[in-house]
Amino acid sequence: DAKTTQPNSMESNEEEPVHLPCNHSTISGTDYIHWYRQLPSQGPEYVIHGLTSNVNNRMASLAIAEDRKSSTLILHRATLRDAAVYYCILRWQGGSEKLVFGKGTKLTVNP
Amino acid sequence: DVKVTQSSRYLVKRTGEKVFLECVQDMDHENMFWYRQDPGLGLRLIYFSYDVKMKEKGDIPEGYSVSREKKERFSLILESASTNQTSMYLCASSPETVGNQPQHFGDGTRLSIL
Numbered sequence: 001d002a003k004t005t006q007p008n009s010m011e012s013n014e015e016e017p018v019h020l021p022c023n024h025s026t027i028s029g030t031d032y033i034h035w036y037r038q039l040p041s042q043g044p045e046y047v048i049h050g051l052t053s054n055v056n057n058r059m060a061s062l063a064i065a066e067d068r069k070s071s072t073l074i075l076h077r078a079t080l081r082d083a084a085v086y087y088c089i090l091r092w093q094g095g096s097e098k099l100v101f102g103k104g105t106k107l108t109v110n111p
Numbered sequence: 112d113v114k115v116t117q118s119s120r121y122l123v124k125r126t127g128e129k130v131f132l133e134c135v136q137d138m139d140h141e142n143m144f145w146y147r148q149d150p151g152l153g154l155r156l157i158y159f160s161y162d163v164k165m166k167e168k169g170d171i172p173e174g175y176s177v178s179r180e181k182k183e184r185f186s187l188i189l190e191s192a193s194t195n196q197t198s199m200y201l202c203a204s205s206p207e208t209v210g211n212q213p214q215h216f217g218d219g220t221r222l223s224i225l
Contacts, residue, residue: 032211034213036213041219041221042218042219043115043201043202043203043216043217043218043219044154044201044216045216046213046214046215046216049211049213051211091211093209093211094209095207095208095209095212096208097142097144097156097159097161097167097169097208098144098146098154098156098159098169098170099146099154099203099214100153100154101153101154102153
């Protein structure tokens, strides 16, 4: 799986939007962009994924740059429960059995 | 929503014991996975299964075995537990392994081997 780069940490205030960036300059045309998050002492949780177009679901939005070399996960109104480590990963369209997480971004949400 | 349930959140066992970790998913997914997660080492795949009674080794299968007798259940077995198997164990499932299919995880079992 191709490499992604994320900031080590970010802070936000409750009820404000959060934009979590991810760079993936070596992405290939057949790589999907996936986001997971992991709350303390819990298993990873799937958040969202996309290929070329922006995507929305009940948890978040994913904005993908036109050249696909970067993407941004958007939490529209942060809550304390959103405090977690967020992982951006690339998955080849043809698939592979394992997920490979980098260090991710640790998001702190202030009350 | 997909539900992946791991039998225990916390488990303490002794060196040399045979340890069973159970995982059940309720979405009729074909594929199931066992990972371990350690600080600084990230997620590492132990075994996975793409069908009943089928299993494939992941990156670190030594000291482990698995069983999948029913589609919804995937068990991880530590044949003779050792202290270096103290870790967070995560079970996941997915409908397929293609790149547009996410994996759904359980809450994990934090296993301590004394």
